[in-house]
Amino acid sequence: MTTPTELYETHRELLDRAVQAAHERDYWSAFPESPSKSVYGEDAAPAGERAFTALLGKQFPIDVPGAVGTVSTERSPFGIELGVSYPKADPLALVAAARAATPAWRAAGPEGRAGVAAEIIKRINARSFELAHAVQHTTGQAFVMAFQAGGAHAQDRALEAVAYALAASTRMPAGATWAKPQRGTDPLRLAKTTTVVGRGVALVIGCTTFPTWNSYPGLFASLVTGNPVIVKPHPGAVLPLAISVQICREVLAEAGQNPDLVTLAVEQPGDGIAATLATHPDVRIVDFTGSSEFGNWLEANARQAVVYTEKSGLNTVVVDSTDDYRGLLRNLSFSLSLYSGQMCTTPQNLLVPRDGIETDAGHKSADEFGADLAAALDKLLGDPKRAAGTLGAIVNDGVRGRLAEAGDLPSVVHPSAEVAEEQFPNATIRTPVVVRLDAADEKTYTREWFGPVSFLITTDSTRHSLEIFVETVRAHGALTAAVYSTSPEVLAAAREAALDAGVHLSENLTGGVFVNQTAAFSDLHGTGANPAATASLTDDYFVTGRFFALQSRHHVPAPEESHA
Amino acid sequence: MTTPTELYETHRELLDRAVQAAHERDYWSAFPESPSKSVYGEDAAPAGERAFTALLGKQFPIDVPGAVGTVSTERSPFGIELGVSYPKADPLALVAAARAATPAWRAAGPEGRAGVAAEIIKRINARSFELAHAVQHTTGQAFVMAFQAGGAHAQDRALEAVAYALAASTRMPAGATWAKPQRGTDPLRLAKTTTVVGRGVALVIGCTTFPTWNSYPGLFASLVTGNPVIVKPHPGAVLPLAISVQICREVLAEAGQNPDLVTLAVEQPGDGIAATLATHPDVRIVDFTGSSEFGNWLEANARQAVVYTEKSGLNTVVVDSTDDYRGLLRNLSFSLSLYSGQMCTTPQNLLVPRDGIETDAGHKSADEFGADLAAALDKLLGDPKRAAGTLGAIVNDGVRGRLAEAGDLPSVVHPSAEVAEEQFPNATIRTPVVVRLDAADEKTYTREWFGPVSFLITTDSTRHSLEIFVETVRAHGALTAAVYSTSPEVLAAAREAALDAGVHLSENLTGGVFVNQTAAFSDLHGTGANPAATASLTDDYFVTGRFFALQSRHHVPAPEESHA
Incomplete structure (x- = not known):
């Protein structure tokens, strides 16, 4: 022992x-x-x-x-x-x-x-x-x-x-x-x-x-x-x-x-x-x-x-502008694809101004952004073996059902496709679907579509995107949020919006860190401040309710004086 | 500003x-x-x-x-x-x-x-x-x-x-x-x-x-x-x-x-x-x-x-034995009297073996203990001016009603008396009532009698007292508990009982510290571990639920190398 x-x-x-x-x-x-x-x-x-x-x-x-x-x-x-x-x-x-x-x-x-x-x-x-x-x-x-x-x-x-x-x-x-x-x-x-x-x-x-x-x-x-x-x-x-x-x-x-x-x-x-x-x-x-x-x-x-x-929740990405358009597309397409979006942290709602965004590759209309995101997904998932390594397999019929339902919506920007994999021929592997919506389509985007389903939602402006972000996350929760902007004012407004919404914020992720990943000992997961979770993994609040500190006390004599 | x-x-x-x-x-x-x-x-x-x-x-x-x-x-x-x-x-x-x-x-x-x-x-x-x-x-x-x-x-x-x-x-x-x-x-x-x-x-x-x-x-x-x-x-x-x-x-x-x-x-x-x-x-x-x-x-x-x-709760004192009988009586009578027992921390249930207790003044039967406690109260509260300084005044009719109700119970050990005070002739000042009960009278002692009402409850043994202590506090709560014993085994059992009951414990208080007083920065008040309170004043649990920690993160370039 x-x-x-x-x-x-x-x-x-x-x-x-x-x-x-x-x-x-x-x-x-x-x-x-x-x-x-x-x-x-x-x-x-x-x-x-x-x-x-x-x-x-x-x-x-x-x-x-x-x-x-x-x-x-x-x-x-x-x-x-x-x-x-x-x-x-x-x-x-x-x-x-x-x-x-x-x-x-x-x-x-x-x-x-x-x-x-x-x-x-x-x-x-x-x-x-x-x-x-x-x-x-x-x-x-x-x-x-x-x-x-x-x-x-x-x-x-x-x-x-x-x-x-x-x-x-x-x-x-x-x-x-x-x-x-x-x-x-x-x-x-x-x-x-x-x-x-x-x-x-x-x-x-x-x-x-x-x-x-x-x-x-x-x-x-x-x-x-x-x-x-x-x-x-x-x-x-x-x-x-x-x-x-x-x-x-x-x-x-x-x-x-x-x-x-x-x-x-x-x-x-x-x-x-x-x-x-x-x-x-x-x-x-x-x-x-x-x-x-x-x-x-x-x-x-x-x-x-x-x-x-x-x-569950509505993980949201506010896209305003970027100085690394390729990095944005690469990063975002990977976030949507990783484990077929079956993460509680996968972005669902991508909010983009109706008039498009400014990038280092010039102005991109909302249509162009959708097409470029679809292309980035196709590039990432073009090779079946590599695609399977990123996507994994669909966990259950619920996810498969939502994927089919989303695919039937109008304005599909990127349709889901089957992926055949050699090692596990019976695996159920699908690429993500991305659907174009408008800010007015809140009936669709204010419920969680757990799985590889995301919405490219056009808004009046970035200010409007931030309003939708705060309102929908306060009401329905979120575990993650991200913003892309080259404007310090927009980033500051996004930070305030994230504090109001009660969600952690990732800013301008264009490299090897993804909005759906958090690192133990550094990133908190969940906040407690919105309906998606009641606590963070892990902070003091998560542990202090699990025990009580009980005291006992009794008289003691004075300590003996030391005689020098 | x-x-x-x-x-x-x-x-x-x-x-x-x-x-x-x-x-x-x-x-x-x-x-x-x-x-x-x-x-x-x-x-x-x-x-x-x-x-x-x-x-x-x-x-x-x-x-x-x-x-x-x-x-x-x-x-x-x-x-x-x-x-x-x-x-x-x-x-x-x-x-x-x-x-x-x-x-x-x-x-x-x-x-x-x-x-x-x-x-x-x-x-x-x-x-x-x-x-x-x-x-x-x-x-x-x-x-x-x-x-x-x-x-x-x-x-x-x-x-x-x-x-x-x-x-x-x-x-x-x-x-x-x-x-x-x-x-x-x-x-x-x-x-x-x-x-x-x-x-x-x-x-x-x-x-x-x-x-x-x-x-x-x-x-x-x-x-x-x-x-x-x-x-x-x-x-x-x-x-x-x-x-x-x-x-x-x-x-x-x-x-x-x-x-x-x-x-x-x-x-x-x-x-x-x-x-x-x-x-x-x-x-x-x-x-x-x-x-x-x-x-x-x-x-x-x-x-x-x-x-x-x-x-509310049932603050409990387990009396087993003492090597300072006068100190015990003085301490306990003050605890019962301070602010007319209108403290959430005032002892209500005093558990004493039916066969009495061993003290430095010889064996005391339960009857003798009751009489000695009554005498200690009378001594403490004999002078009206000093009594008023300890008792304060009765806060409302609810307390006055319970005092009257308790006074009508059989076996009153110490009756409540009016105290006349010169400075405030219209004040409502009363001494505490102590009533003798048996362990079987749980219908009476398992509800809180907030105010100057306490029960001297005879039990089969100290072991029985500890059982009643744990059962009643687990069921009805308590903010304080105390034990008097000269036996290390009984004290150890009382500590375990207090942990089981989920209440803080004071041991052998015979001097100038009273069970109903807690000191900020040292004593917790309440535990959360029994029905009397959901938290302690003050510990981390009491504060961590009041805020959220929200994070934001963004890429930064590598720090510049220093060239030596």
């Missing part, structure tokens, strides 16, 4: 560095994003693939307290057979097991819990290739993206949550001595102790597109602040979280803790155990990523809990 | 010291609690009294946007005529005025806002004597207590909230440079900016017993994090908050800000403007102190806001 305290000592340097990075917010990453042999070793890739393949067609090896029977619900967007089955969860048994595991976890203290969490994340990192295959074949992400977004970047986000949880829960000193001067007599002296106590059982509800990246922050923030965690994956993306929970349980048991501190809650689609768990009186924390419909339901009904949701 | 930034520079030393104290949590106080001439100057006391007297029988001089007519709702528990009237608020006008004042306040930044807040608190401190009279004659607190709890201690709590708000909202750097290494080419470089944006209009709903102490933390936490604040006093205790709001508006105007950032919302009792304001879509923060009934209503209905409530 390696105790939590020993694990803290083992990982102390990493944790200290993570806390520092979270504080400074410049570039830092703990886990290399490159799946290259020079980084992860000669055998890592084939070993990971073998490990993944060995899981297929079998019952996944994990203990789930009170489970009855098995379920198998996943299908690969790349068309391979998965056939992994999981123990079917009994929600009440999971809550009872979580509660029973809590006291020893409380006693481990923030540092011990952070040590356990760091060990878990390191072991997750060691299984990055296996996890990348699992992410690829549940979400439809291309392999390299699955390795990065589902692996290294998710691990960085996990460590970031650990850093915030550790820093916030140790900011108040565990002990303090209080001596209040008294007139004409000795000071009143009290020794005071502060103990961190978790809020209660935590529930993490995963999504189908980013099962690890979106679940890890809540999972690790709750765990480090003293709470047991029930992980409820989306039925379409169980495997990445099943592997993650397996690792959590393994490390917890080795650390002398009850592995039921982290459990897996798998259901048959329609069982509704997320709702059952989220409204259980002992479930006091809920983290959710997914639809606004269920997110809003959770906020309204999981009243006994603090609820952190990330839902 | 003195700008917010200049005010920050003026008060920077004080603010830095406050942030340090909040971090270290040993003894620190910015505002002297003694109303003596040597501290506040020769003329401070008479000048304060003159200022108070000048307010009586007149309309209070304060601008309230959109006010129509006046209201006058206060009566002094000490029986003097107040007759102060206030502009009657129009809730919608207050919200509109608050919103209009916000943009310039956002632009002032965290430091500037903290500078303004510090200036406000210093001016409040300079009017401490006037405020003490106002607190005395609305709450019924005796003058010295009104000066301390309503003055210096409330000011310390205000500064503590400013310190937490400033520290939390500046923890993320305003600017950062991110440089991500790229293989074989220059790093990707982004400059990132973080701006603090308030959540929205804040509402503070005051209570009748601690109008300043309980309102200042929410008021200043919201203000410093960028929000306009509407202060809605209890109709019985308007004046202390009217003076406070007047000072806020004066300082804000002098700092070039819109004074409508802090407004006063006075109503006719029954107008229900607290509910109207709390559910207004633009009101995004609610701080409330008062009854569980309305607090629970706010939590359930003010869904568009973050809601911080402090409600």
Whole structure:
């Protein structure tokens, strides 16, 4: 057994560095994003693939307290057979097991819990290739993206949550001595102790597109602040979280803790155990990523809990002018294409003045801009193999349906096309559709079309674009926003507009940084300030609601004077 | 005009010291609690009294946007005529005025806002004597207590909230440079900016017993994090908050800000403007102190806001044994008597083993303990003038009714008695009632009897006492708890019980520290971990929900190399 305290000592340097990075917010990453042999070793890739393949067609090896029977619900967007089955969860048994595991976890203290969490994340990192295959074949992400977004970047986000949880829960000193001067007599002296106590059982509800990246922050923030965690994956993306929970349980048991501190809650689609768990009186924390419909339901009904949701929104790009037209087109076309726009951060609404924009390549009318964007998409996605590497596969029928619906709208600027890929002939791969709309078509563009669907919306002016941006994001939310302008006045107005709308802003991205990507330890994801999310990943607000600081105090004698 | 930034520079030393104290949590106080001439100057006391007297029988001089007519709702528990009237608020006008004042306040930044807040608190401190009279004659607190709890201690709590708000909202750097290494080419470089944006209009709903102490933390936490604040006093205790709001508006105007950032919302009792304001879509923060009934209503209905409530509970003392029986009796009798038990922190349920307790004065049966506690009360309150100085006056008919109801219960251990006081012959002053109950009488002791009503409850054993303690506090809440024991095992069990119950614990208080008093910058007030309150005054959780951190980012060129 390696105790939590020993694990803290083992990982102390990493944790200290993570806390520092979270504080400074410049570039830092703990886990290399490159799946290259020079980084992860000669055998890592084939070993990971073998490990993944060995899981297929079998019952996944994990203990789930009170489970009855098995379920198998996943299908690969790349068309391979998965056939992994999981123990079917009994929600009440999971809550009872979580509660029973809590006291020893409380006693481990923030540092011990952070040590356990760091060990878990390191072991997750060691299984990055296996996890990348699992992410690829549940979400439809291309392999390299699955390795990065589902692996290294998710691990960085996990460590970031650990850093915030550790820093916030140790900011108040565990002990303090209080001596209040008294007139004409000795000071009143009290020794005071502060103990961190978790809020209660935590529930993490995963999504189908980013099962690890979106679940890890809540999972690790709750765990480090003293709470047991029930992980409820989306039925379409169980495997990445099943592997993650397996690792959590393994490390917890080795650390002398009850592995039921982290459990897996798998259901048959329609069982509704997320709702059952989220409204259980002992479930006091809920983290959710997914639809606004269920997110809003959770906020309204999981009243006994603090609820952190990330839902849908209208990610918006305001195009005013540019001094790098090619860079703008290249950057924007990649943002629309990456993972087939199936990111909560993909731009949907591109607001362009009806009279066009000024660029380093001359004035471009709205028509010309649309045609140039379509051409940029075709150039980016012209080679099927490279296209598949960028697009990944369509995750489910909902996305396919919206793609078809958007394709039937009038004024399609760039139609969606099928892409045939050699490695996975049964994969569902499509290029994005871009549709031309007018500012008046708000019925169409004020709902989220999750997937590779974007609208080129013409407005009266950039000022009008900024008004639409603020109004639509305040009303419907957004996780990202971008502006392109060469005018300092327009950029200043866009910054104010983004503050009013409550969304983070990317300005003039024309190079290798994309509006839909955020970096752990530097970029916040979501704000809480608009309806798309109730909190940021990760800041103090995201962690401080997960624990209480409880004090005790008692008299102490005066310290003995030292006689010189 | 003195700008917010200049005010920050003026008060920077004080603010830095406050942030340090909040971090270290040993003894620190910015505002002297003694109303003596040597501290506040020769003329401070008479000048304060003159200022108070000048307010009586007149309309209070304060601008309230959109006010129509006046209201006058206060009566002094000490029986003097107040007759102060206030502009009657129009809730919608207050919200509109608050919103209009916000943009310039956002632009002032965290430091500037903290500078303004510090200036406000210093001016409040300079009017401490006037405020003490106002607190005395609305709450019924005796003058010295009104000066301390309503003055210096409330000011310390205000500064503590400013310190937490400033520290939390500046923890993320305003600017950062991110440089991500790229293989074989220059790093990707982004400059990132973080701006603090308030959540929205804040509402503070005051209570009748601690109008300043309980309102200042929410008021200043919201203000410093960028929000306009509407202060809605209890109709019985308007004046202390009217003076406070007047000072806020004066300082804000002098700092070039819109004074409508802090407004006063006075109503006719029954107008229900607290509910109207709390559910207004633009009101995004609610701080409330008062009854569980309305607090629970706010939590359930003010869904568009973050809601911080402090409600009622069952403050509990577990008596096991002591090596200072006289000290225990002296300390406990004072805790029961201070301000006639009209503190949210006054012990109500005293749990004592049926077989009695071991003390340094020999074994004491439960009967003997009850008789000794009654004798200690009589000794403490034997002299009418001193008694009035401790007890203050009964704040309203509700408290008087519960006192009468408790006096009619069987087994009264100490009956309540009237106290006649010379200075205020019309004051309503009563000594506490203590009633003997058994553990089985839970119907009586599991509701809060706010006021000078306590129960000596006999249990099977200390273990049984701890069980009742945990069960009742988990179910009904508590703001304070205490234990008396000479046994390290019992103390350890009591600490674990307090962690389970989610309440702060005072151990073996026999001297000059009382369970119902907490010190700013060291003791947390409330925990959030039991139903009596949703948060602590003041910790990071109390402030982090009041603002958002919004980022913008753009490319920057590589820094120029220095050529040596």
